[in-house]
Amino acid sequence: MDGTPNAATPETLAGYNFAYLDEQTKRMIRRATLKAVAIPGYQVPFGSREMPLPYGWGTGGIQVTASIIGVEDTLKVIDQGADDTTNAVNIRRFFAKTAGVATTEKTAEASIIQTRHRIPEEPLRADQIIVYQVPQPEPLRFIEPREAETRKMHALSEYGIMHVGLYEEIAHFGRITQGYNYPVQVDDRYIMAPSPIPKFDNPKMDHMPALQLFGAGREKRIYAVPPHTKVKSLDFEDHPFTIESWEQTCALCGSEESYLDEVITDDRGSRLFVCSDSDYCRTRRDAGHEGSGLPVPAEPDTTASEPAGESS
Amino acid sequence: MIDRDMAPLLQVSDLSRHYGGQVGCEDVSFELYPGEVLGVVGESGSGKTTLLKCIAGLLPPSAGTVSFDTRVDGPRDIYAMSEPERRMLMRTDWGIVFQNPREGLRMNVSAGANVGERLMAVGARNYGEIRGNAVDWLTKVEMDLGRIDHLPETFSGGMQQRLQIARNLVTQPRLVFMDEPTSGLDVSVQARLLDLIRGLVRQLGIACVVVTHDLGVVRLLSHRLMVMRGGRVVEHGLTDQVLDDPQHPYTQLLVSSILPV
């Protein structure tokens, strides 16, 4: 992240500044990012710029990445766990063109990982930064539409309302049903939206050695979890937080530990369960791990089953 | 049930609230003792609603003080408290029942969650206990437990008011403010709601300030009565005395214009 040149290097797109954003904007975003790191989980407003991508394509994450990336960096971009989706390919190509940086699909080789929807299965290290794309940064918004009021609730730690949301799920469904963007409390202080990652990934945020940065472009907010910071998923004593588990293992690499995607393989509804993290799966296969390779017959109710004890 | 040997729970001194050059309320003083119900009557524009907002912590007065006998620190000027302290007080030891249930309820969460919210706000984290409390309080306000998971939107006006009361009383406040709690309801619904409020308030020894234009409400609920006109208190005394033998010409007019309760 050092040595960011002020002008585009010869390899990058002519006419654009390094990593597209002008230096003044980058400085502004870095200041917001530093403040976010200093106040874990607190949403810092920033002057979001128009980007050559529509909102919903990760403009918040892209601006954060553009502000911290340097020529020495190696960038990995994942979307739904995969490196080869349109969104991931576009963002990777954007930085390859505007910053000339190296890109990779390997988690271990990346110094910056920009992500939507997943945290890699491979534990992140202290020399890595993960940048999350955030569509809705305000975890209190679902119940309180007024911005002034949510700010006050954060300032005064008036967070009872978050448990009202969880109460409602238990009252109606017998268990906490929220599977994505499961709210967390950072460092025993701010309640934070972890972005639409599955709750499966929440425990990875807790005391992660890597710096975690969150960028919301449309809502113009940056927030952060510094390395080795406590991140607790909200729950009740008698309905503790649990993550998804599967009866199946990955059909390709046999993993029993990773987050599995379900792929329909024929018109009779046969399903294949495979790792959502494609790099993790490939790395395991390269190391000789094998799955059964077999689809599972249609049986709609056994997908992401909750562990015993939490069902209604 | 009114204990005048104790310190007043609420002490309002020389309270005024102006809006620009307009008078909202002017120079109001009174004391409220634990377990006591004070009625404030007047027509619209009399200043009773402004007074209620000022003493309930919702509207800072232009002059004067509102002092509440807090559990931990004794009497405190509520407007000299920090905002977090005041907001905490308002959702624990105080309750507010609004005329419009939309102001007092969360319309987008269930009845049970409405009752449980105050408990969760003060740190309750056991679902079973919160649920149990919601069941208890919905029972106490005589609501159908089959509706516990329904949205307030689907309830009648009378049921919404019962839900507001349950939502407020779940933290066992010592002081509850009520703003026209029965207005807009059918007469028979009003009567049953008033009975319920009177029963709960007496049984639990809660002090109340009830603001209303309806003398029937104060005759049934309040021990003492303040009559307001043009922002000022024109008469103040025991409810029966004021209603049966009004001294001020305005009170005489008010009393004579209603049917006997």
Ligand SMILES: [Zn+2]
């Ligand atoms: Zn796999």
